Amino acid sequence: MPATCQVRVLGGFGVTVDGSPVPAHAWRSRRAADVVKLLAIETGHRLHREQVMELLWPDLPVEAAGANLRKAVHYARRALGGPGAIAVDGQVLALWPDGCLDCDLERFNRDADTALASGDARACAAAAARYGGDLLPDDRYEWWAEEPRARARSRYVALLRAAGDWTRLLELDETDEEAHRAMMRRHLAAGRRREALRQFERLREALRERVGVGPDAETVALYETALAEGAEPPSVEQTVAVTLANGLVAWGRRNVEEAERLAKRARALALDAGLGHELGEASTLLALVAYARGTWHEQFRQEFADSVRRSANLENAVFDAHLCFQEFYLYGPEGHEGAESFGRDLLGIATAADSTAGRALAHLLLGEFALLSGHLDEARAHLDLSLTDAERAGCLSAQSIALERAAETQVRRGDRRAAAALLDRAMPLAHSSGIRSHLVIRIHGLRVLAAGGLVEALGAVRDGERLLAEATHVCDPCSMAFRIEAARACVRANDLGRARRHLAEAERISGLWQGGPWSAALWEIRAELRRATGQTTQAAALFLEAAELYSTLHRPLEEDRCRGAAGVR
Structure with missing residues (x-):
């Protein structure tokens, strides 16, 4: 057997045996390389x-998994140069036990632990420089790599923090508040007050877009110190920023009254100054307060009425701020009951104010209601009107959702090619909108649903998984449709482990919404998993459970689909 083996897993996978790289084609099968990894x-x-069998073949019987393991080990030994490359000691597999094995992860962990224990910033910086990249990036969706990848990255982040490398930390995570604060202090110490203020704005924007929260009290206090050091008084934008930040701190401490007071003050200042972006942030905070009090409908109606009398810029900001709450209204525990009357009320307000953007948003709500009720012609008519008005008003988010919903009507009609074309139009609008963390994943979910075949559907699943893995934040409730459709596609492909992982995430998110159509969809996916494993009786019972839930929510298309799957009409 060759004497030395070097394995690289940081930044990618590679093996070198006695100085000669093992070519990719030598593995003969993906699982042979996975055993080595x-x-x-x-x-x-x-x-x-x-x-190993449980990690790589969790859904196979023991005999089948054992046969697959023997084959994978055989090919791995051939790739590495001999039977001793993977030895068997009883029931234990060992990699390169009788030679010199060098793994970059092992070296990095050893150097990182030594540097962190020393507390020396230079040693930590040197150890961080030896981090070759995230562990096995090409295996991003293999669950067995998740925990070791997270541990290695956590060590790397700890090294950067100990070294005071705030710039690189922010490259890794633009929401790292400690790093932003350190940069603000560095700017202030060097007399760069404006840079400190800009650093705070970058943090506030990153937290709002990626995580949906505001800076903490310590960061807000540092920002107020930077403002106070200036010769000129704070601008309206800066005053609103401080007010909103303190309002979010109050909300995080569950001081609802103080959060509402500050949000209303920020909203009034933003309205008077015509600050659409800041108005949207104030509306988001007010929506959180109203939702907690059960008064969201009244809050949105009031803000809608106020904004349509002013400008499209403000209308768009209010809509973006309330998007998730509107979707909760449509998909929450009571289903979409009452959505039509609410939408017509908003349409009347927008028409009276001659507001193009307001009409776009009202027609969108009416179109979504008709779609969920199974009235496809009516849905498409409202969605076309919404799209036309949204284009005139320049409301990117409304355009994106109108196209997304129109694509869903085409899928339900069986025209998947037309649906795909509509989604292609929607995607750049979603990316360009101010709420891309909500909209882009929704389109990925529809792309799975609209796929023309299983190969195309799995490609759409991979695209969505890549977004979820690489984006700093994706709105959980807005990802539900993707999780459901991804699980369904994986069941069809007999990739049941992957399907269960998407189902588990969907179940976690569904906990935020007690009841509602997502609960019905989860029962449907559970039924499909049972059917895929040959448990037809149990599957039929679960399909009927889903059908009953869909029935109570007045979702006839989904109800009929589940009853048909259960063999009941």
Whole structure:
């Protein structure tokens, strides 16, 4: 057997044996390489064969998984140069036990632990420089790599923090508040007050867009210190920023009255100054307060009425701020009952004010209501009107959602090609909108649904998974449709482990919304998983459970689909 083996797992996978790289084609199968990866990232480079079988073939019977493991080990040994490359000690597999094995992850962990224990900033910076990148990035969607990847990245972040490398930390995570604060202090110490103020604005924008929260009290106090050091008084924008930030701090402390007071003050200042972006942030905070009090409908109606009398810029900001709450209204525990009368009320307000943007938003709500009720012609008529008015008003988010919903009507009619074309139009609008963390994942979900075949559907699933893995933040409730459709596509592909992971995420998110159509959809996916494993009786019972839930929510198309799957009409 060759004497030395070097395994690289940071930044990518590669193996070098006695100085010669192992070519990709030598593995013969993906699972052969996966066995080596598993052993390389495990402490001691040893794993019981049953652990490997459970990690790589969780849905197969023991006999089938064992046969697959034997084949994978055979090909891995051939790629590495001999049978001793992966030894078997009883029931335990060991990687390169009798030679010199060098793994970059093991070296990085050792150097990182030594540097962190020393507390020396230079040593930590040197150890951080040896981080080659995230662990096994090409295996981003393999669940067995998630925990070791997170541990390695956590060590890297700890090294950067100990080294005071705030710039690189912000490159990794633009929402790292400690790093932003350190940069603000550095700017203030150097007399760069305006840079400190801009640093705060970058943080506030990142937190709003990516996480949906505001800076904490310590950061807000630092910002107020920077404002006070200036010769000129704070601008209206800066005053609103401080007011909103303190309002979010109050909300985080569950001081609802103070949060509402500050949000109303910020909203009044933003309205008077015509600050659409800041108005949207104030509306978001007011929506949170109103939702907590059960008064969201009244709050949105009032803000809608106020904004349509002013300018399209303000209308668009209010709509963006309330998007998730509107979707909760349509998809929440009571379904979409009452949505039609609410939409017609908003349409009347917008028409009286001669507001193009207001009409776009009202027609959108009416179109969504008709779609969920199964009235496809009526839905498409409202959605076309919404799209026309949204284009005139320049409301990107309303255009994106109108196209997305129009695509869904085409899918329900069986015209998947037309649906795909509409989604292609919607995607750049979603990316350009101010709420891309909400809209882009919705389109990915529709792309899975609109796919012309299983291969195309799985490609759409991978695209959505990549977005979820790489984006700093994606709105959880807005990702529900993607999770449901991804699970359904994975069941069809017999990738049941992957389907269960999407289902588990959907179940977690569904906990935010007690009841509602997502609960019905979850029962439907559970039924499809049971059917895929041959449990037809249990599957039929679950399909009927889903059908009953859809019936109570007045979702006839989904109800009929589930009753048909259960063999009941």
